[in-house]
Amino acid sequence: MKKSTQFAKTGEVERKWVLIDADGMTLGRLATQAAMILRGKNKPQYTPNADTGDFVIVINADKVVLTGNKANTKSYWRYSGYLGGLKTESFKEAMAKHPERVIEHAVKGMLPKTTLGRKQGMKLKVYAGPEHPHAAQNPVKIDVEA
Known part of the structure; x- marks a missing residue:
């Protein structure tokens, strides 16, 4: 008897809400953990072509730090397509x-550049302060390795 691999279907995935406090955390380390949870790589039923991830709430985004x-x-830039249309902005x-x-920019850079990745990025909720409007979803606070 041959065992077949179980693949997660989009409708039968159970989604949880996860709360991450970014106070004093390094930006890149926070972003990798959030991206893994959004993609569902922390679950045993992870399927690369299905959205198996959880919702992620990040609070205290204004207290995130960079090393060195x-x-x-560090600077962020965007280009309008016109001559002289390059706008830059420093991290500060x-x-x-x-x-x-x-934080949204850092996490979305770690997600796939496909329709699935954009759908996973929609499950990221980031707030500058300690308050968030998702108390009704009973988010589970997790400690991310610093």
Whole structure:
């Protein structure tokens, strides 16, 4: 008798809500853990072509740190497509204006660049302060290795 591999179907995946406190955490280490949970790689029924991941809530995004001199040298850029249309923004400026987008940018860079990856990125919720509106979902707070 031959055993067949079990693949997770999209409708039968049980999703949980996970809460991560970013206070004092390194940006890249936080982003890798969040991306793994969003993709479902921490579950035994992980299937690469199906969305088996959980929802991730990140609080205290304004307290995330970078190692070394990266806080002074890291920059984010976007290009409009026109001449002279390259806009750059330093890490410190981005953290002052919109700290949520810094974490979203780091996590989405670690997800696949496909429709599945975009769908997994929609399950990431980032908040600058300690409050979040997802108390009704009973998120489980996890300690991520620093």
